[in-house]
Amino acid sequence: MALTGVTRPGHIQLRVLDIEAAVRFYRDVLGLTETGRDASGRVYLKAWDERDHHSVILRQTDRAGMDFFGFKVLNEVTLNQLESDLKAYGVATERLPAGELLETGERVRFQIPTGHQIELFATKKMVGNGLAPVNPKAWSPASDRGIAPVRLDHALLYGPDVGGVLKLFTEVLGFTLTEYVTLPDSDEKGALWLSCSNKAHDIAFVVHPEPAKLHHVSFLLDSWDKVLRAADIMSVNDIRVDIGPTRHGITRGGTIYAWDPSGNRFETFMGGTAPYPDWPAIHWTWEGLGEGGGLDVAHRKLHETFLTVVT
Amino acid sequence: MALTGVTRPGHIQLRVLDIEAAVRFYRDVLGLTETGRDASGRVYLKAWDERDHHSVILRQTDRAGMDFFGFKVLNEVTLNQLESDLKAYGVATERLPAGELLETGERVRFQIPTGHQIELFATKKMVGNGLAPVNPKAWSPASDRGIAPVRLDHALLYGPDVGGVLKLFTEVLGFTLTEYVTLPDSDEKGALWLSCSNKAHDIAFVVHPEPAKLHHVSFLLDSWDKVLRAADIMSVNDIRVDIGPTRHGITRGGTIYAWDPSGNRFETFMGGTAPYPDWPAIHWTWEGLGEGGGLDVAHRKLHETFLTVVT
Amino acid sequence: MALTGVTRPGHIQLRVLDIEAAVRFYRDVLGLTETGRDASGRVYLKAWDERDHHSVILRQTDRAGMDFFGFKVLNEVTLNQLESDLKAYGVATERLPAGELLETGERVRFQIPTGHQIELFATKKMVGNGLAPVNPKAWSPASDRGIAPVRLDHALLYGPDVGGVLKLFTEVLGFTLTEYVTLPDSDEKGALWLSCSNKAHDIAFVVHPEPAKLHHVSFLLDSWDKVLRAADIMSVNDIRVDIGPTRHGITRGGTIYAWDPSGNRFETFMGGTAPYPDWPAIHWTWEGLGEGGGLDVAHRKLHETFLTVVT
Amino acid sequence: MALTGVTRPGHIQLRVLDIEAAVRFYRDVLGLTETGRDASGRVYLKAWDERDHHSVILRQTDRAGMDFFGFKVLNEVTLNQLESDLKAYGVATERLPAGELLETGERVRFQIPTGHQIELFATKKMVGNGLAPVNPKAWSPASDRGIAPVRLDHALLYGPDVGGVLKLFTEVLGFTLTEYVTLPDSDEKGALWLSCSNKAHDIAFVVHPEPAKLHHVSFLLDSWDKVLRAADIMSVNDIRVDIGPTRHGITRGGTIYAWDPSGNRFETFMGGTAPYPDWPAIHWTWEGLGEGGGLDVAHRKLHETFLTVVT
Numbered sequence A, B, C, D: 001m002a003l004t005g006v007t008r009p010g011h012i013q014l015r016v017l018d019i020e021a022a023v024r025f026y027r028d029v030l031g032l033t034e035t036g037r038d039a040s041g042r043v044y045l046k047a048w049d050e051r052d053h054h055s056v057i058l059r060q061t062d063r064a065g066m067d068f069f070g071f072k073v074l075n076e077v078t079l080n081q082l083e084s085d086l087k088a089y090g091v092a093t094e095r096l097p098a099g100e101l102l103e104t105g106e107r108v109r110f111q112i113p114t115g116h117q118i119e120l121f122a123t124k125k126m127v128g129n130g131l132a133p134v135n136p137k138a139w140s141p142a143s144d145r146g147i148a149p150v151r152l153d154h155a156l157l158y159g160p161d162v163g164g165v166l167k168l169f170t171e172v173l174g175f176t177l178t179e180y181v182t183l184p185d186s187d188e189k190g191a192l193w194l195s196c197s198n199k200a201h202d203i204a205f206v207v208h209p210e211p212a213k214l215h216h217v218s219f220l221l222d223s224w225d226k227v228l229r230a231a232d233i234m235s236v237n238d239i240r241v242d243i244g245p246t247r248h249g250i251t252r253g254g255t256i257y258a259w260d261p262s263g264n265r266f267e268t269f270m271g272g273t274a275p276y277p278d279w280p281a282i283h284w285t286w287e288g289l290g291e292g293g294g295l296d297v298a299h300r301k302l303h304e305t306f307l308t309v310v311t
Helices: A019-029 A076-089 A162-171 A224-236 A304-308 B019-029 B076-089 B162-171 B224-236 B304-308 C019-029 C076-089 C162-171 C224-236 C304-308 D019-029 D076-089 D162-171 D224-236 D304-308
Strands: A006-016 A033-037 A043-046 A056-060 A065-073 A093-096 A107-111 A117-121 A151-159 A176-182 A189-195 A203-207 A213-220 A240-247 A254-259 A265-270 A282-284 B006-016 B033-037 B043-046 B056-060 B065-073 B093-096 B107-111 B117-121 B151-159 B176-182 B189-195 B203-207 B213-220 B240-247 B254-259 B265-270 B282-284 C006-016 C033-037 C043-046 C056-060 C065-073 C093-096 C107-111 C117-121 C151-159 C176-182 C189-195 C203-207 C213-220 C240-247 C254-259 C265-270 C282-284 D006-016 D033-037 D043-046 D056-060 D065-073 D093-096 D107-111 D117-121 D151-159 D176-182 D189-195 D203-207 D213-220 D240-247 D254-259 D265-270 D282-284
Touching: A006 A019, A006 A117, A006 A151, A006 A213, A019 A033, A019 A043, A019 A056, A065 A076, A065 A151, A065 A213, A076 A093, A076 A107, A076 A117, A162 A176, A162 A189, A162 A203, A224 A240, A224 A254, A224 A265, A224 C224, A224 D224, A224 D240, A240 A304, A240 D224, A240 D240, B006 B019, B006 B117, B006 B151, B006 B213, B019 B033, B019 B043, B019 B056, B065 B076, B065 B151, B065 B213, B076 B093, B076 B107, B076 B117, B162 B176, B162 B189, B162 B203, B224 B240, B224 B254, B224 B265, B224 C224, B224 C240, B224 D224, B240 B304, B240 C224, B240 C240, C006 C019, C006 C117, C006 C151, C006 C213, C019 C033, C019 C043, C019 C056, C065 C076, C065 C151, C065 C213, C076 C093, C076 C107, C076 C117, C162 C176, C162 C189, C162 C203, C224 C240, C224 C254, C224 C265, C240 C304, D006 D019, D006 D117, D006 D151, D006 D213, D019 D033, D019 D043, D019 D056, D065 D076, D065 D151, D065 D213, D076 D093, D076 D107, D076 D117, D162 D176, D162 D189, D162 D203, D224 D240, D224 D254, D224 D265, D240 D304
Parallel strands: A006 A056, A065 A117, A151 A203, A176 A282, A213 A265, B006 B056, B065 B117, B151 B203, B176 B282, B213 B265, C006 C056, C065 C117, C151 C203, C176 C282, C213 C265, D006 D056, D065 D117, D151 D203, D176 D282, D213 D265
Antiparallel strands: A006 A065, A033 A043, A043 A056, A093 A107, A107 A117, A151 A213, A176 A189, A189 A203, A240 A254, A254 A265, B006 B065, B033 B043, B043 B056, B093 B107, B107 B117, B151 B213, B176 B189, B189 B203, B240 B254, B254 B265, C006 C065, C033 C043, C043 C056, C093 C107, C107 C117, C151 C213, C176 C189, C189 C203, C240 C254, C254 C265, D006 D065, D033 D043, D043 D056, D093 D107, D107 D117, D151 D213, D176 D189, D189 D203, D240 D254, D254 D265
């Protein structure tokens, strides 16, 4: 297969401080569809145009952040192979049973050098996007409910040892480094954008002293007009915006960063490059991240919150 | 690697009736960059944001159409493997020497059941997109020169035995069937959209009595606003438009079909779905292609030219 | 006052063949808001961002078309003055009593040389756009309900003696000629675009043997993205499209022409020029209307329906 | 005439610190067209789609800011009438001779209660927009040169006694108050948006202790996509951005505020409402200007620079 191995972000489990406030935000403001709740009280949601049962799981607890981020792999054979590759590489893995997440098969979980819990899985019930399987329409009212992203797109995670993460994701999991930032006066990579497809990123990392931190979870919109509409809807709903609307120089995406009611940062973005594995990774210096527009093309500065506010 | 095997459309060689008129169109109106001419008089061009030396080759002759369509594979090992897989499958292959196309390595060429010449290659000189390799800007004057597509995106080819093509592309070349049309009162697939990535299509086919025909070569734009700008620029330059601006139901892309000065149809389009290999292929009936908006969401009809005008 | 006299299109009364089918279209598909029904069964609607009580009135009868088109003038003094000016010019006028249309003051009605009934009025209840009068939000769910035009924008009317109409609208009613088309091999104006503001047109006319015909009533959208969304929603709702999405050369608006369930043509469009009274009117030849892209920039042809299908 | 009296912003004379740096910015980055230079060294420019000879005049001196802002009135009769009305109202007026500005007729200049010099004029040479007067194309390369605004749209001026300005503009000059902000814990209007057309504003004022200050001069773009492109081009050209891209709640325009090389703030914006003289003015409280999104819908705060940085 041309697209094989790890294929895409499959789900993120977010910790929220008030589950009903979180549901109101993710369902009614962001516009995800609630697809289920489990015995432990977790709430499952999906973006309207995703096919799988869920991509966002909300868990109420007293500390915001991310429990784990899962990737869908091509099939169960691939899952077994990657599990074995991880072990051979020296990464301890754990199997979670089918059904531990609703409508989801067995998952292989492991901790990466930034301290995050990452999962691989091959099976999740396909529930479709609500359009007919034969002669589907090109538009659905669901595409206008709330901010209405098309899909969960990626996450940006903060933690130590991003070098170890780079090695693991590229050598074992088959990701490509698409862009990176070197630390001030250094050749050391302090931020990484990694792709398992021809998206600009399926996951990204920034070096940070505390492990296992979430910078943001990102959702894809269709157009720059939809980014403005997202800003309008955030404003009507008192969602606190961090940065944007603007363009990132890194990936060239048109973006808004904002915070959910628990303080988890999320992104609604559009566009960006579509790199391939053989393209050289784009190098950003630390100044390039800030003054060079890597973070914010319009304002060309390193917003203070970018490095300091994580959950 | 997650994206492996055949990675992307690499080039198309188009037959044109008047090379200088063709260059004026592809370079000055469409806005491709001329990157070279070879001893046989062929002209090489690339879209501004492509990294490889060229994606379009123009050859003057007395009959319009397509000579061949080439895919870039991950590396030379992959090229050898796919060549061997093709042979094992019973497809005769030919090696073209490095340099036969400017700045391009060896190519493996073969004929597919629709009569088209398809090539695989692993090596082409990377010339970049004109932006700096370190801290690149997010915008370039090149992105406004002419219609200014981002990349060669795909082609739609017409010929007999698309069933044989489906088998070859999915079983040997690792493509995924993303959408298809069944013939009237039949389960037989008469049109195929095939992807080697998470693009909606990297190549597509429609059944047709004559072999080796080109329906259109397609170029990607950033936005629906750019599709309108493309229409404006076509109008100023007396480019004959076939269909659009409109949306295809199939792939959901926003599109214009038009003809180059030799009568080869090209498409400038934006957006569309981003399917994955495990998504079920979307089924369109013959009525769905026409009245169902598969071809033209706005007009919901099977434009007569769609089935009859090819080169 | 800088904007004085006749200020804007105020309402159109459309004849429809099935009032409930018409309401379903204008309210649920086009996305107007129903604001009332009167004793005679007429249904009143407004676009979401209009302030006045209504802009579209639907009346069921056995023949589609337009009963009358009304302009709002600055105030009652202006109404009296224009009534007197019309009489002085030789136009017979009729006063319709306040309340004959819901929430509307007295109207001055007269027939123009194309046979259409035109009205002036100064008073209509302001019901607002649903946003708060103090610190309004920038977005409302109403702006996403159906195609959701911002306002009734203009109408294009067909009838004989457009020369007489030009004289009446510019000499008595204070309109400016912004663009016009001359008939084949003639200096005679066969089509007129007229503005009472700095819009590209508030009303337009095309010469036609039959009097009092409606070519289309037009509704303004915010963006070209919304025009595509309009096409998507029309497609989902089986609305028959005539022309577009495309751009008119005349006015430069981005447009779709389509038909309501009774066969009345309507337009959903965006953008266009903003001319001033001192700008020279733009001259289009008959060829310019067709091959010159006056009607359709992308296709540069005079669609057959443009001259033949009216109600 | 329906649009009569004062019809539109005609020109602004800006003081710049380095005339050649200013020309490079206004011509090459903003994308205005240079149309002349006069004996005193002033440089004249116009937006591509404007018809008049110029709308921006640059004058080199040692202090940035605005010398004067001029409105085009309908004709010389109107000019005389408004001059006489101003005098009757008690405003001292001065006649500047024809030709004092290139290609411009006599101007009536007066000082308003905020200390600004305002001018009225009826005559300026029409040079057109470069498109043919007969069957013009819908697109011009000029529309892509630099940021490429369509027109000078308005200015926001700071000074004392905005109440006096409101009275003068509405009672003598025929403007309509479209939106206003009241001062904290007060009914006093501290900011005004005034229109002489159905634009959201042709001029605006904010109360400020120092007289005759320029907050920004504003240029209109076609679309929100063009606002992002403006941000991209500003970034490439090291233009310092103040606020945006974002939407103003006031007027609903999509905007960027940035500074020219002399420190004069300019705006590139799109969209917004199209109010009429009979619409009630929208009331914003001081909190509405900030937290209510009046200035910045996305960030809902009163940026510190908004009240403090003027030239």
